[in-house]
Amino acid sequence: MLKAPLIAALEAGGTKMVAGFARGPDEILRRRTMPTLGPEETVSGLVDFFRKGVAELGPVEALAVGTFGPADLAVGSATYGSILGTPKRGWAGVRLLEPLRLALGGVPVVFETDVNAALLGEVAWGAARALKNVVYLTVGTGIGGALMVDGKLVYGLGHPEMGHLRVKRHERDEYAGHCSFHGDCLEGLASGPALEARWEVAPEDLEVGHIAWEIEADYLAQACLNVLMIAPPERVILGGGVMRKEGLLFLVRERLREYLRGYLAYDELAGDLSDFVVPPSLGGDAGLLGCVEMGQGLLRKLGAE
């Protein structure tokens, strides 16, 4: 059997970078995780890693990056491949893609949001295999969302920004919200930092059974509900650090069932919703593998032209 193409992949997160060389989930040949520090230091570390990898493994066929944002994803734009106006210190305007592309000998590139990449990975090899209408919501330092309709990522006026959905406040929540634009939008109320600011304790230390999780589940269920009413997916994947909390996924499903009240009589929405709202299944490799799928998708597209 022909080997799948070798891809240089980078999950560029606000907290850490996961870079690797892989052909698919069973063939991750190199993987390196490093903290996201200042841009110069970080980019040069990545350049070194990719250069060394090529020296040892031979040339790759494409580079694929799934990045934190906002980032310029518009092919042909003067700042394509750059990080845009992020509050992340020193990173606004940084050209991330180009030095990496050059380090790999000028291969074809694909540059996407981290959550778009994660969604593509889960559809290719993970929790949404073979589905064509999928939402991926990641709940961590920020809240991001990706939407696939009929097998394609959705863009229109830019990409989805599900973190800034407006939700109805939980009656027992008095926290003002911390989004610098919108105050109490979804991200302002339900991201990791919002949990920490509201309860004055890190989310991982908030005990199971604390009212915090009921409130959190309420907001996330509202996001699932609104996504379902606007662009009805067959499945919603809830990922990100906050979702690792024991029992949270269960609470979200429960709340969503209450919100639906039996409206929309689809098999997918019957029962306890455990096949509708699911965790990602690629674990720590989701971002990396999403990039591998993107890179291979790019090559398929170039091959078909």
Added chain:
Amino acid sequence: MLKAPLIAALEAGGTKMVAGFARGPDEILRRRTMPTLGPEETVSGLVDFFRKGVAELGPVEALAVGTFGPADLAVGSATYGSILGTPKRGWAGVRLLEPLRLALGGVPVVFETDVNAALLGEVAWGAARALKNVVYLTVGTGIGGALMVDGKLVYGLGHPEMGHLRVKRHERDEYAGHCSFHGDCLEGLASGPALEARWEVAPEDLEVGHIAWEIEADYLAQACLNVLMIAPPERVILGGGVMRKEGLLFLVRERLREYLRGYLAYDELAGDLSDFVVPPSLGGDAGLLGCVEMGQGLLRKLGAE
């Protein structure tokens, strides 16, 4: 120039039926509006109209219906072309499409939601000409929404149900909401009947400047905002009877601008949003013309196969 194909079109609304024969906006050859009464009476009236039209104009090339719902739109389903479990008396389970198709001599058919049809009409000839990412929200007896992404109507788990979006309550609104499933979802709070129940006066008699319109605009702006964060359209069309109120569209734009707070720096969202949130431009013919576009689209598709 070759004439565009002649389509038998039906906008099947819960209140009235608008049937016609047309080739496009400048060639509406027959048009008849009748109230939506009991199903037998209504369907036989439509059958008569279509039979007579064919006798006078000659055969049509397709039949296209944009219907109130819920309806079975799944080609191949045993109840395809039927109205499903509507609260509208006598209409649940009624086969609407088949008798009309037979009356027209068994032509190819397309059967869609009314709001999907209206969206297609506005993209073909109206307020969203040549755009590929569009939302159409209709605010009347109910609230319905249609979503186009990359030039195609969005389906996933069924079609969008934007009337059942969850919104944050306006602080001056004490009305409980009238949706029989969800109480205070968007439709429960902002449809025509909700306005009437809350203020005990018909929406058309509520004066401009009444707080009612501020509250109404708030809910509709939230819907626009959430649509924008989930499946970013280039334009949102707000139609339906309630939207005809003088000044309401302006209030929705104003409220949406406040909600956005400058987030998302796209040209389309700069200024007063008068090119982003727009009224339909096909007026009373929107539904009918949407059906004509659907019928012609079907023929293009059949021709291409």
